Amino acid sequence: MSIKPKILIIEEGFLRKDIEFYLNSVDFEAKLISLNPNIQIKSNKYLDKILNIYNRVVKKNIYYFEEKSIKYKNRFYLNQIKKEIEFLNFDYILLIVPYHYSSQVINYLSKHTNKIIGYSWDSINNKKEHQLIKFNNKISKLFCYDKNSINNFTKLNLIYTTNFYYPLEEIEIYKNTTRPVNKISYVGNLADRRDVVIEEILDNIEGKVEYDINIVKHDFKQSLLKDKYKFNYLEAGISLHDYMKITLNSEIILDIQLGWQNGFTFRIIEASYLKKKIITTNQFATELKFYHPDNIFIYNEETKHLLNDFSLKPYTEIDSSLIEYYRIDNWLKRILELE
The missing domain is CATH 3.40.50.2000 (Glycogen Phosphorylase B;)
Structure with missing residues (x-):
């Protein structure tokens, strides 16, 4: 009997445990981690305004608020991921909408697999490209369901694939x-x-x-x-x-x-x-x-x-x-x- 490939799927609450149960019943040894993206971000309006201006004028970075949100949420994400996979390794890690994750999370995941695969079931825009470029070298392959994104964001080397379904x-x-x-x-x-x-x-x-x-x-x-x-x-x-x-x-x-x-x-x-x-x-x-x-x-x-x-x-x-x-x-x- 051949050994089933071990895969970890990480996403933000859209998928159900049925996907894990189904994959384990067929040709995979699968684990699903569903993260909660509904985290209230603490903010200081005055300080955020100053930092946003500094980032735009000095660092030429127009994504201060987006980066702040990702960084804040990913502190919680990283804690949950560590609890669930601290002593585990996988043949593959499938990261759904990888532009929602920080470099710290990607670096941690890379210690638990040799292949991180990214998949976007949404279109790519400039903001998402900005985030992906930070750690694109850590992702073995990056798939997207939208052909327009593939044509418009060639730096990312996106690969086309469709969406999928799984039995409930x-x-x-x-x-x-x-x-x-x-x-x-x-x-x-x-x-x-x-x-x-x-x-x-x-x-x-x-x-x-x-x-x-x-x-x-x-x-x-x-x-x-x-x-x-x-x-x-x-x-x-x-x-x-x-x-x-x-x-x-x-x-x-x-x-x-x-x-x-x-x-x-x-x-x-x-x-x-x-x-x-x-x-x-x-x-x-x-x-x-x-x-x-x-x-x-x-x-x-x-x-x-x-x-x-x-x-x-x-x-x-x-x-x-x-x-x-x-x-x-x-x-x-x-x-x-x-x-």
Whole structure:
């Protein structure tokens, strides 16, 4: 029997322990450390103002506040990591959104593995690049799901990969037995005025449609939000479990891509894992291995008149291996070159 590769996954509260349980049940010896990013930062407004000016004028550094936040949070992060892995070593450490970590954390992790792999499931910007450059030489490979970031930040030598999914035990139980009560659902942020796009999509579907639209509005004024379809506007996000339940209870999932991104969201991959139809604004969805025109509708000005016909079609079963390609164990084997 071959020895399972040992992997440590570090992230900030988005993933659940199910990912660790699942990986340990297949081809890995895995450990997940979920850090809490909701740490209240102590500040002195007057001193911070002076230090910010000094950094901008003297050091030509415009990221004083961002660096202060990272440094402060990472003191707590480092303490937790030390408690959990002090006497452990790993073949690989997967660091999710590595620009949220300090050089001190990266240096400590490098003592516990020969390979730190970074993955960003978000776009890269100048601020993130500034942080990554500090310790890029400590990271063996740096992956990103957004092709635009790869093209725009060439100094980082980013490598493209998609997002992934992993089985949730309680969701697996209901995946094939839950009868949807809603035709269409969406859970996500308001960013890029997704409420406007969703309203337009619903306008193109005939008849009465049951829907469950949940949009995190943050600080956006309620009076400016679209209310024709009485969307559920949230102050904060919901749990992964609740998100999956909403998805299970729907026939069609909306996937509204941000205008500045070029990659596939978790939403479109998870929805396919749950055998749901998808309406997406991602014009490159045909690149997905599990793409089928009966299951995925690419929405734009030229196709929107066909949307109602799509909504009436049943889901078409596809080869399970096409979706399993994106499952976390297969995803890891590819980026770690274990295949």
